Structures are given as structure tokens and as C-alpha cells.
Amino acid sequence: MSGISDGKLFEQNVRSSLGNTKVNRSLRESVRKKDEHANFPLYHNGINVLCAEITAEDSEKINIKEYVVVNGAQSLTSLLAEKSKLSDDLKILVKLIEVKGDVALSQKITRNSNNQNAIKARDLKSNENIQKRLKAEVDEATGGKVAYEIKQGEDNKGKEVIHNEIAGLVLLALDLGEPWSCHQKYKVMDQLYSDIFARPTVNGSKIYALFEAFRSVVPALSEIDNDAFANYTLTRYYLAYLVASIIRSDPIGEKVLANLDRVVSNGKLSDFVSAFSDLAVAAANDLNAEVAAEDDEVFDHKTNLKSKKWCEATAARILAQYKKDVARKKADPIESQFGALLVEPEVSK
Numbered sequence: 001m002s003g004i005s006d007g008k009l010f011e012q013n014v015r016s017s018l019g020n021t022k023v024n025r026s027l028r029e030s031v032r033k034k035d036e037h038a039n040f041p042l043y044h045n046g047i048n049v050l051c052a053e054i055t056a057e058d059s060e061k062i063n064i065k066e067y068v069v070v071n072g073a074q075s076l077t078s079l080l081a082e083k084s085k086l087s088d089d090l091k092i093l094v095k096l097i098e099v100k101g102d103v104a105l106s107q108k109i110t111r112n113s114n115n116q117n118a119i120k121a122r123d124l125k126s127n128e129n130i131q132k133r134l135k136a137e138v139d140e141a142t143g144g145k146v147a148y149e150i151k152q153g154e155d156n157k158g159k160e161v162i163h164n165e166i167a168g169l170v171l172l173a174l175d176l177g178e179p180w181s182c183h184q185k186y187k188v189m190d191q192l193y194s195d196i197f198a199r200p201t202v203n204g205s206k207i208y209a210l211f212e213a214f215r216s217v218v219p220a221l222s223e224i225d226n227d228a229f230a231n232y233t234l235t236r237y238y239l240a241y242l243v244a245s246i247i248r249s250d251p252i253g254e255k256v257l258a259n260l261d262r263v264v265s266n267g268k269l270s271d272f273v274s275a276f277s278d279l280a281v282a283a284a285n286d287l288n289a290e291v292a293a294e295d296d297e298v299f300d301h302k303t304n305l306k307s308k309k310w311c312e313a314t315a316a317r318i319l320a321q322y323k324k325d326v327a328r329k330k331a332d333p334i335e336s337q338f339g340a341l342l343v344e345p346e347v348s349k
Contacts, residue, residue: 044092122164165188183305219277220280249334256341260272
């Protein structure tokens, strides 16, 4: 088909070739593998071609007049780039639509064929055993009051919802200790999926407890003097990370974070969240001192919060300040705040 190289074939399309994208690289890789050619129709959605008129057709050839491709720019560009690798086994479904000059119909077909919901990495993980297990565990840990959402469009019947992508970000910041990566939400269900979810220590109780702890830092954001910094989305992940780092610095706190399922089963989650929230207020005030110490022209919260070096260095100074406050009896030690959370409640005889 003429017009692929210069893009004229796709002038009516909503977008031209997107270049060397992940999808196009994957498509070209499939073309290079000749043993995959017979399976190509199974992987490909097909190409839509609008034409003014189908002038002739038989079992070998179809002649069309005044044609454009309205869905398939990426495929045709990639196929042309790998033309030398094509074989007779590689077949693609092509839909020829004779519009006979009906501009309104042509525009509607173009719009609708390019407006289908994309399948995201999250959708592809929704039926995996890990996500199904976590959904069941969150339901059990919360007595059915909270739904762990693993699919778009789930009917969770008015329950409080924990979106699994947000849960992944919370685990990334509080459990893995990487808040500087939380701006890359798209990686949660893709490149970082195994690191975040596929660990044996990750269960429904941990997700529920850390999610509630994460939510508890939101009121503490009002303590931050710099409004732009306080309202930036990454700040809440960083503030929650600071609190988790302070708790983890103490052997008792580290044990609590490693056994959040016991905290939940002991009925002590509200105590854990309350103590977490109190530490968040203290950490937010210490963040003010850190920001004040930096040159206004140098401090850029959007850049700093994506920098591992800045995040870790600032966290180390805030932890040191907390330890000084404990030594001066200006703050309660972690043991006194979290020590009773793993104690089994007494059962009356």
C-alpha cells in the first residue's frame, strides 16, 4: 500500500506512527520470529481500511478506490520496517469498509475504532493467583468491610476500596523503602510487580495495615509550611516512608512492621495507625526545618522527592533528630508506642 512511509495513508487516522514504542518494538520482534508468523492473527486485532468504492473482487484479489487506513498505522509502519522478514505464513485480518463518500460515517468509524479501552498491565495481572489471594486475604482481614480492587469496573457494593495499584505504591514506599520511585505508577503492575507483590511477606493484613497507616499521614501534611511541597502527591508517600523508617530503626518497631498480620488479628490496628499518625506530625515539623535550611532557589520538591540521594539523606537527619528528642524526653521511644501491639489480648474465662 502506498503512503505508509510518508504517512499519507493515515491522514484520517487519529494518530500517526508513534515511532519506536514498546508495543512497536514487540510487534517487530514477532515479525522477526518466523516460527511465530502462523500465530500472528491470534495476537493482532487487525487493520481497518476505508475506501470510496470496491471496484472488483475475486478469490485472489480485491480492487479498491481512494482508500485510507483508520486503524493500523503502528502495525503497517512496523511491517514495512521488517519487510524482508515477512513470509506467506504471516497473515493479518483486514477489514475493508466501503463508505461511498459518506463523510459522517467515515468520521464515526475512525473515532470509534481508535477509542477502545486500552488493556493495561494492571488488567493483565487481574486474574493472577497473587492478586486473587490478596483480594481474599484483605476481605478476611477486614471482615468483608474492605475490598481489594483488582479489576476495573468491579462492583464492590459500597465497601471501602483499596485499589491494588495504590496498594503497590504504598508497599513500594513503606515496605520496600523506595518513595522516590512512586511517581512511576505505571511500573507497579509491570517492571516492579514481582518485587512489590510476589514476596512471601506480602499478605492481605499487611496491605490493609499499611494502607490505613498511609492514609493517616494526610492530616499531618497541613503541618508542612511550604504549600506546594505539602500538596505534591509524592510528599505523602515520602512522609509515610519517614515514619516507617523511624519505626523500623528500633528492634521492637521492626518486629511490629514484620508482623502486621498479628497487629490486625489482635485488634490493635487502630492503636498502630494512631501512633503512626502522631509520628507523622513530628516528622512533618522536622521536614519544615530541613526545607528552611535549604536555599529557596535550590530547593525543588519535585526534583528532590524523585532523588534517592536526597530522600535518604533527609531521612537520616530526621531520624537523628528523633533520637535526640527521645534522649531529651521530648518524644516517646518506639518501644513505648508500639511495644504492646504484638501482645495477645487476654481472653476472659
